[in-house]
Amino acid sequence: MNSQEGETRSPYREYCGWFEAEDVARIQHKAVQAEALFRTTGITFNVYGAVDGDERLIPFDVVPRIISASEWRRLSRGIEQRVRALNAFLYDIYHRQEILRAGRVPTDLIAGNAAFLPMMMGLDPPGGIYTHISGTDIVRTGANEFYVLEDNARTPSGVSYMLENRETMLQMFPELFAKVPVREVSDYPINLLKSLAACAPPACGGTPTVAVLTPGIHNSAYYEHSYLADHMGAELVEGHDLRVVDGRVAMRTTQGYKAIDVLYRRVDDDFLDPLNFRPDSMLGVPGIWDVYRAGGITIANAPGTGIADDKALYSYMPDIIEFYTGEKALLPNVPTWRCSEPEHLREVLDRLPELVVKEVHGSGGYGMLVGPAASKKELAAFRAKLEANPGNYIAQPTLSLSTVPIFTKKGLAPRHVDLRPFVLMSPQGITITPGGLTRVAMTRGSLVVNSSQGGGTKDTWVLED
């Protein structure tokens, strides 16, 4: 919020004026209210094996994170470029693989990758779109320094928090929105619907029928699945509601089976079709793959998209962007050591206490090492893991992430954050909702923002010009 010289940065000026005139006890009270609001709405996540009533809330902070119009313009240009490149990359590796032939990305990284789906080779997803929905994780290190930390193209989650956080802020501090010109986020579901409908398959005749596929009410993101379906006016289906009828995937309605054109699936590739992928899966639809191949349904995101989330591949993103767009990446990557390469590994082992090490297929903040926060014992244990299987890891410097204020019992206190803007892609173009999900490391000094590791969220404001 403050610049290095200790002055309030301009996007925060109006908010700070309001905050200073406010009674801290009132804000404290609102923070408690917000929690009750989240519980009533049911924005909780299940903790597997926990007893009744132990559903958890992701901590919510009442101080918004504010981004200026010009900062956002820069960010959104960079994000758009990146998502376009990713989609082009996915098309390429599932077709002629020119980037591999050109030697810009090593073949091993694709062929030996569990997220690479050979069955997708030569297949054209409707509209040529692989990454219908993606979330790009971004961190900031200084006044005009943003880095992309991760690409999430498999099934990025968290958009319901972006929407509910705003809804909660509007309920609690309506007067603030009259003072500060904040851009709307509430049209995300309708944009999602339009974007999905624009990718309808060849078999679709008339207005496309869109449905959301969820693993069910026990899934930790169920709230989000039902929220999106509800706000799009689309059916929320589970595997057992679906079957293949006359070459189409159809859902069992009170009036019999009805064909689905676009399936926004929130289950992983492996579980999509027990006949073609994991035979023990109960979450998917037997035969959906064959319907997909024949152009009978659009699956969003396309099967095989998960390879774009690979952290080893991430290190090649600047090359990938250049290869497909002919431009330099507008948003830089965090410098990354690939432990699969001997010189890189040597350097990582030498500098382990100052680095962050991640598994290439990992997510959710699991299986990572934050060097500066680790004990000697943890470092030694991780060193052994690295030496045993170096190809499984990448390492990055610990960035001096910028902080934003959160509200604590003792007043405002700085915490590290990241930002996940949500990006929609269809043949009609790319839509980025202004803002996104800001995740906060709630503990002082911590760099880990994942909700599974005690991270929280806050509303994200992009200001009008």
Added chain:
Amino acid sequence: MLGKTAGSLFWMARYLERSENNARLIDAGFRIALTRSQTAAAEWKSVLVTAGVNQAFQAAHGDYSSARVIDFLLRDPANPSSILSVIRQARDNARTARTALTRETWEAVNTSWMTLVALLKRQVREDDLPDVLTTIRQQSAQVRGALNGTMLRNDGYHFALLGTYLERADNTARILDVKYYLLLPSVAHIGTSIDNVQWETILRSVSAHRAYRWLYGAEISALKIAEFLILYRQMPRSLAFCSERMENHLTQLQRHYGEETEARRLAHALNYDKLNAPIQSIFDGGLHQYVTGFLRDTANLARQVERDYRFVE
């Protein structure tokens, strides 16, 4: 609408109604246990039989002490029909059908669940019981209010209401099934009124002891009570009222989908054939047989609705 969603709305409403009915049964049982300790065990047993959980209770406990029965009915995990189990199932169904509920209705169900989970965390002391039962009924009223005030009158609404009335008809019929012998005018009872406390219990378990007084005055007879609970169409828990509503909602669904169903035909038959006879002829044909037949008919109707609207594959 998905068949599964229709089924979830139907069951959500059934479970919500069941939680309220069970609270009422506990209330009536508790009164007898307080005022007539010598008949308490028998009364608790009939409450458990009415709720359909006597066998489960015996397997887990055995003797019918008030504290044990009350805890079993409120919160025992071994009891699939305990208030706690039932409200959890209502909420799970509401979550499954979340996209077919208004935010207000969903939040009312979710709040009910949160409130009851907190309320029933520990065993309820007997002097707290009346308050707890009141809360359960209030929560139920809030859900009904939200449903009534905010839901579109579309297929989803009709499935929910169908569930409500089916469960309620079933509950009233079960009360009659368990207590029918008290209403049989036996030789010993001819010319005498039935046991005051007993008839009051029956009426209390359908929250209608005052309504009865307004209707029939001080005359308390088995025939009148049976007529009130079975045939009286203004009484919202009578078999006739519930059957009429069921037929009505099935007719609306038929209109909504433009397709005739077997379920609607069954509901019509139930409503016209079984609930238009004078009470005396029901007694003449045997009250017990009548009630057993009614329970069988509603169970058949529930199965037919499930088939007609594809709740499951």
